[in-house]
Amino acid sequence: MPNRIIKRYRRDRTEISCFLKYSIFSVNVVCWIFGLCILSIGVWALNEKNVFSNISSKIFLQDPAFFGIIFGSIAFIIGFTGCVGSLRENTFLLSLYTWFLIILLIAEIFLGVLVFILKDKGWIKSQATNGLKGFIMHYREDPDQQNLIDWLQSSWECCGIDGPSDWDQNLYFNCTSSILGSREACGVPFSCCKTNTNDIITNKQCGYDVRKEGFNLEVSKIVYDKGCIQTGEELMEENLIMISTIFILCLFFQILGIVFSQNLRQDILAQKAKWK
DSSP: OHHHHHHHHHHHHTTSOHHHHHHHHHHHHHHHHHHHHHHHHHHHHHHHTTGGGGTTSHHHHHOHHHHHHHHHHHHHHHHHHHHHHHHTTOHHHHHHHHHHHHHHHHHHHHHHHHHHHHTTTTHHHHHHHHHHHHHHHTTTTOHHHHHHHHHHHHHHTOOSSSSGGGGGGSTTTSGGGGGGTOTTTTOOOGGGBOOOTTOSSOOTTTTTTTTSTTOSSOGGGTBOOSOHHHHHHHHHHHTHHHHHHHHHHHHHHHHHHHHHHHHHHHHHHHHHHHHO
């Protein structure tokens, strides 16, 4: 008789799958910590720039740190509900986790369909153009936007929206700024310059005067003459299969997370029903 009781107790204990429980926990604890780090960095970056004092400003919505806060908050909330819900076997948190994943999944599918429909209608291009225009105009005002545009131009090997002339929209690089004594007038940022792989030190002044009339060197040999919008379109076309594969894999793992969390929740509810 005691042996039967022990065997039945062990059989009941194994009804909640340890594989499901700790798979969800391990993935989401990483997501939770990652989200917390991104959120903290975003808040710190905005606080350092005193952006919170002017939160209604349009510049606030264009700040990369703002998007870091949004992304970090989403990752933190999803990671928290999945991590704590699975570890504590909390059906309410697991249900929240499932719904968060479903909402995120629907949003991603909707965004993917929207991009596919609008990619040939010019809407995406116009939005990207407006975004880059804002970055160029505020290039010297925000260090995060400055670093982002510098990384974009140097890694994509492009300059401006449609070419180097777009930098005339920036107050510091505008050709009329020479009257005010700006050394950068009629120039472009150093990230527009073509670099040599053997260069040890980056020449920060390589873009000076390249748009000035009568410049004595061939501009196309010094700076990139292709705009970042065109380069971005070409990169998208070249890497379309890889981008599609990553997108489908993200959807697959989210669906897997939904299935795992629902199965774990049903296991917990079934176990609780036996205790009543």
